[in-house]
Amino acid sequence: MVQIPKPAAPASTAPHSVPTSADVARLAGVSRATVSYVLNNTGAVRISEPTRRRVREAAEELGYVPHAAARSLRAGHSRMVLMPAPSVPVGPLYGRFINELQWALGRLDYTVVQHGGVDLHGVDAARAWAELRPVAVLVPGSAIGPDGVAVLRRSGARAVVTLGPEPVDGAHALLMDHESVGHRAGAHLHARGRRRIGVVVPEERGLDVFSRPRLAGVRRALDGTGGTVAELPLRYDERSAARLAARWSDLGLDAVFAYNDEYAMLLMRALQDEGVRIPEETAVLGADDLMLGRLLRPRLSTVRIDLPASRDLAELVDRAVRDPAAEPERHTVRAATVVHRESS
Amino acid sequence: MVQIPKPAAPASTAPHSVPTSADVARLAGVSRATVSYVLNNTGAVRISEPTRRRVREAAEELGYVPHAAARSLRAGHSRMVLMPAPSVPVGPLYGRFINELQWALGRLDYTVVQHGGVDLHGVDAARAWAELRPVAVLVPGSAIGPDGVAVLRRSGARAVVTLGPEPVDGAHALLMDHESVGHRAGAHLHARGRRRIGVVVPEERGLDVFSRPRLAGVRRALDGTGGTVAELPLRYDERSAARLAARWSDLGLDAVFAYNDEYAMLLMRALQDEGVRIPEETAVLGADDLMLGRLLRPRLSTVRIDLPASRDLAELVDRAVRDPAAEPERHTVRAATVVHRESS
DNA sequence: TTGAAAGCGCTACCAA
DNA sequence: TTGGTAGCGCTTTCAA
DSSP, rough: OOOOHHHHHHHOOOOOSOOOHHHHHHTTTTTTTHHHHHHTTOSSSOOOHHHHHHHHHHHHHHTOOOOOOHHHHTTTTOEEEEEEOOOSSHHHHHHHHHHHHHHHHTTOOOOEEOOOOTEEEOHHHHHHHHOOOSEEEOOOOOOOOOOHHHHHHHTTTTTTEEEEEEEESSSEEEEHHHHHHHHHHHHHHHHTTTHHHEEEOSSSSOOOHHHHHHHHHHHHHHHHOOOOOEEEEOOOHHHHHHHHTTHHHHHHHHHEEEEHHHHHHHHHHHHHHTOTTTTTOOEEEESSSOOOHHHHOOOOOEEEEEEOOOHHHHHHHHHHEEESSSSSOOEEEEOOOEEEOOOO | OOOOOOSSSSOOTTTOEEEHHHHHHHHHHHOOHHHHHHHHTTTTTTOOHHHHHHHHHHHHTOOOOOOOHHHHHHHHOOOOEEEOOOOOOHHHHHHHHHHHHHHHHHHHHHHHEEEOTOOOOOOHHHHHHHHHOOOOEOOOTTTTOOHHHHHHHHOOOOOEEEEEEOOTTTSSSEOOOHHHHHHHHHHHHTTTOOOEEEEEEETTOHHHHHHHHHHHHHHHTTTTTOOEEEEEEEEESSSHHHHHHTTHHHTTSSEEEEHHHHHHHHHHHHHHHHTTTTTTTTTEEEEOOOOHHHHHOOEEEEEEEEOHHHHHHHHHHHHHHOOOTTTOOEEEOOOEEEEEESOO
């Protein structure tokens, strides 16, 4: 039978519209239901092999791609794990961590999505994320408070996990114990016979959630030992480092915990240019155990922070999703080790 | 008329279900349409102030957050710009670029979403991204071919922009001209009197799309000058660098273009440990102009690559979205400058 | 083995 | 000024 296109009616699909499952059904000569069964390999329903083939070929020919939003709207839930991307670049370590985490969550059939909630904070940020109706949210840093967590949970997020330095009410927490990082650093320097210890505190915004606890940890390590701790604000540029180095002898310090390896490299260079001998006059200690520390001379001592296996975090997320009513878990990453090289 | 709740029907909303606009409407005593008008500040429709207040209060009380998927399903389009996150960490420069781009696109009212299409390639990756029905896709590297672009366009993406080293049919392209980076490097070293030039080619997978053109560029610069170019495979670890340095005198090179600043630092350290004097015996040239280059001694010469202003890229995306039928634009970033310091 | 139809949450048209 | 309602694309019961 010859098809006669009805006038003014879209007999065939409009040229540049996106193919839907209905289009596939039409082309295959079956119903939309059948298309859904075939493409999702629904076990409960038996579809004859010839039909399956016709459907698949039709889908192929049209270049059909299912519509994720429509699907999860219908399903009432999604497998999307949302990770607000931090606006401050926090270093290469973090990037690797994200990648591994994505991979681990992918294995559990979650789709990880990073969403730049740039210049949104607290409840506003939470609301913006909640619009996407993720099944779980991983919040790095301390970008959100208890009320933000509440917003997310009310919007259907079955798990909220904070990755920051401090716990948030109602959310699971993976606590990076930066205080103990500082404590390790302070204890190491003290054990090496240092008594007047400087601690670099980056002036860059957004880093203080890490640097403050580290400073506190050094203070605690030196507490009651007669040693002293001095706070050293530093911007990540040569001028700032040179200024700090210029007044180094006035400061009378015999050691410095430089926040991380990159700041350590910056400061160490400035000190060497000032003629300060390392480690004889001043010990320098970094953190993060980056490659560059091994390339410096003297080789940089550093505090290595063993990030949690991303698989563990992925499993925490999965557990939380399966049992959203469970008590929030609190895991503390306290595994920091001093890698002693030559600079301390 | 008194409402009599039908038996077995949820008269009020279930305790832990997510509030919808219907719930807000019910609580405010208005229709869903009115709720929509109020919350979206629809200009065409006038709603009395008391009604607006009632609606807003109801929304507030319920903690209502609109459902982005439902909204864009209804609208037939979204403002989502999808950026597949590269699985290979490509350095701090890139991270900053992403952040700025997110910001710039945010100003134009797009929502940037990074999606880790981990271990998916070509058409498969394209299909996974297409399920999200983004209005535009920014593809870094060369993760996708013309057929992948076609899949995305058929699924409604109004703009596909590749950020890689080479153009892809059907997509807009922001071409990083790594060949000319290599050419600048080669020309600089040649001008400094170097004739036997090594070029580091990282062995890490995924970096060859950058390193190959750079090598070719050096070759072109030396072509016909009587100078020679040697390919130097190198892994990013100390052992590999030490091995390379150990046979340095056999290689008989008087200069090396080390792919980027990080590889340059690695190799330079290994060479210095071997007693090779820099730059007297061997000139070393990096790329990317990272901070660390300035902190090395001798200070590292480098090729600075001026990334396009993220605002420009954001505007390219916006243009393409507004006029999806337009010819693909091809922009080439050729702005590479040699920053001459002490190592060359 | 297949199809018809309801409905997820939302907005925009048309009517009142 | 407000409400009724169709329908975006999909899955899934219920019927045939």
